[in-house]
Amino acid sequence: MAKSPRQRNTLKDRVRRAFKHNELCIIAFDALESDIEVQTVLEDSNRMAIDRMGYSDHGHIHSLIVSLNGIKLLRELGKGIQTSIVKEDTGTIKDSELVVLLGCYLHDIGMVVGRPNHDEFSVIIAMPILDRILAKVYPKDRHKQVHIRGHVMHAIYCHDKVAVPMTVEAGVVGIADALDMTKGRARIPFEAGSVNIHSASAMAIEHVKIRKGELKTVRIDVTMNNASGIFQIQELLEEKIRNAKSLIDHIELYAIMSPMEDKIIEEELRVL
Numbered sequence: 001m002a003k004s005p006r007q008r009n010t011l012k013d014r015v016r017r018a019f020k021h022n023e024l025c026i027i028a029f030d031a032l033e034s035d036i037e038v039q040t041v042l043e044d045s046n047r048m049a050i051d052r053m054g055y056s057d058h059g060h061i062h063s064l065i066v067s068l069n070g071i072k073l074l075r076e077l078g079k080g081i082q083t084s085i086v087k088e089d090t091g092t093i094k095d096s097e098l099v100v101l102l103g104c105y106l107h108d109i110g111m112v113v114g115r116p117n118h119d120e121f122s123v124i125i126a127m128p129i130l131d132r133i134l135a136k137v138y139p140k141d142r143h144k145q146v147h148i149r150g151h152v153m154h155a156i157y158c159h160d161k162v163a164v165p166m167t168v169e170a171g172v173v174g175i176a177d178a179l180d181m182t183k184g185r186a187r188i189p190f191e192a193g194s195v196n197i198h199s200a201s202a203m204a205i206e207h208v209k210i211r212k213g214e215l216k217t218v219r220i221d222v223t224m225n226n227a228s229g230i231f232q233i234q235e236l237l238e239e240k241i242r243n244a245k246s247l248i249d250h251i252e253l254y255a256i257m258s259p260m261e262d263k264i265i266e267e268e269l270r271v272l
Helices: 011-018 023-034 036-052 060-077 093-106 118-137 142-158 168-178 183-191 197-203 229-243
Strands: 205-212 218-224 251-257
Touching: 011 023, 011 060, 023 036, 023 093, 023 118, 036 060, 036 118, 060 093, 060 168, 060 205, 060 218, 093 118, 093 142, 093 168, 118 142, 142 168, 168 229, 197 205, 197 229, 205 229, 218 229, 229 251
Parallel strands: 218 251
Antiparallel strands: 205 218
């Protein structure tokens, strides 16, 4: 007997459910999930990141988590700030959510080429994919297809602090990427022997929560089981928030120590 939608709770189900009131995003998400090129590039990007470079997950799971982070963050921010598309009167909040979904889902596909300049390669690889997806979303509106494509390419290009995001949507994509920082993502390179400040710090992050802010529009709580987690928070997440000039005044960030302290490394670790 098939499970009802309420009983199913895979990551893919959670992302799709998050967009259930936005038909534009549902069309795009289903198209992304069934697109052979997209799924193959994500698979190969992950192979480059994990198998060849000893990095953390940059594949399908990361894309889904970032997409979920992105929509949560955008909707919380929406209680205190207008998206760029709405403010500029070039579309609706549904169009903004579509930009965030596509930007989050495709931001790392340039890893298939390599880590350096992967943001630029992601834009290049995404262009024909976006044309294909957006033709399904806006089948009778070529102007809208091109307009949204430009927004998504900007978000992808700005996601890794190389360029300053000039739209709210782009800022959300970059921050959503940094929010995927929990120890589950770091476990593969860490257990494979890639022990450094990046992997050790990521292993200290227990969970991340996006919620209504107290002093600003949104509050982000990052719970860590070890003080080394502060590196992950400051060097990745805080930097991306500061890079998003239109969002920095709307986000408060807190590092919280878990009552259960975890030993990340043994008492002695050979560094060199």
